Amino acid sequence: MTIKVSVDAGHAGFGVTPGKRALDGSMYEWEFNDGCVRHFMDELSKYEAVEQLRVDDPTGKRDVPLSERAQKANAWGANLHVSFHGNAGPTTASGVETFVYPSTTAHNRQVALCIHNHIINATGRKNRGLKTADFQILRTTKMESLLIEGGFMTNAEELALMKTDAYRSKVGRAAAAGIAESYGLKRKVEPKPVAPVQAAQTQAAPTIRYMYTGGYAYDSLQKVHTFLFKGAHGYDVKRGPDGSIIFLIGPFDTSAQNFRDCMAELSKFDSNIRLLTREEAAKWRDK
Ligand SMILES: [Zn+2]
Structure with a gap:
């Protein structure tokens, strides 16, 4: 009723x-x-x-x-x-x-x-x-x-x-x-929670980030460049205000395997590899 x-x-x-x-x-x-x-x-x-x-x-x-x-x-x-x-x-x-x-x-x-x-x-x-x-x-x-x-x-x-x-x-x-x-009214059933697979995708979307590495050490940069050149990752070479060479690598979905692989490989080289914030990435992209 x-x-x-x-x-x-x-x-x-x-x-x-x-x-x-x-x-x-x-x-x-x-x-x-x-x-x-x-x-x-x-x-x-x-x-x-x-x-x-x-x-x-x-x-x-x-x-x-x-x-x-x-x-x-x-x-x-x-x-x-x-x-x-x-x-x-x-x-x-x-x-x-x-x-x-x-x-x-x-x-x-x-x-x-x-x-x-x-x-x-x-x-x-x-x-x-x-x-x-x-x-x-x-x-x-x-x-x-x-x-x-x-x-x-x-x-x-x-x-x-x-x-x-x-x-x-x-x-x-x-x-x-x-x-x-x-x-004795019954509360309406709340909309179904998003399925786990969809949830993972939704969470992954905002984690697309760029990596940064660079410096002056020629040998190390050469190895980084060779790796990037042979690899499947997008990258861009920039020159920092202090004359250093910077590799802007990505974009990556940071929840994906290829990101972890790339990060692991680059960490072997003597370079200051790190994930950029969205703001930093935007700044470098526009240079
Ligand atoms: Zn009144």
Whole structure:
């Protein structure tokens, strides 16, 4: 069975809903509510057998009336409606509280309490408990519903948290986890990990590097040059700023056997063979 979850971010932003902002005007309540909703929906989408519908205006430009929000959820046939809000009160008040309609079902209370507890555990904020209220959105949505007050905008410490995406993520995702637990939702199977062979190729790709050797010792350089000349490795002869001879050898896939062979052979000669960094190689290539 698929469960249908409708959700709304309380109010609207950009001053569209009068009041409903931090005391110092630094955040609209909607910004917090919207952040929670986005994380909530993203998290819930990771589960099977759940459909979602957002019934407010996701742009925050229009304060969709509560009657319209409830009507959308009802018409869609939601099984559960979740409303996200930020609280206001005395500056000393803080914490999270969740509301259900007074005469709602025991199951609704149970689901709401599970969600509430998940949010308390995730945020570590003061637990103000599960409460009842005759809020319009709770009264007019026909299905089970709850309203989360995820923190007090009027409390300086909590407001600072509520402005962060990290806190909004905690509230939204914890609420989704509470729904998953309540309804026994199964997490979708994650995309298959990349097959080992492909993984090795992916890892090998960025390790293509050039080797460098050079110096002044004529005999040694002669041996290096002879080896390179006869071998199958690409190379380029450069002259260093100090007049030394430099062999830019490669490019190599450093995970491949031919790289190891070449390195082993060149190490036998009296030369300062070493792997170049990408930056060094680029510098030398362009000379
Ligand atoms: Zn509100």
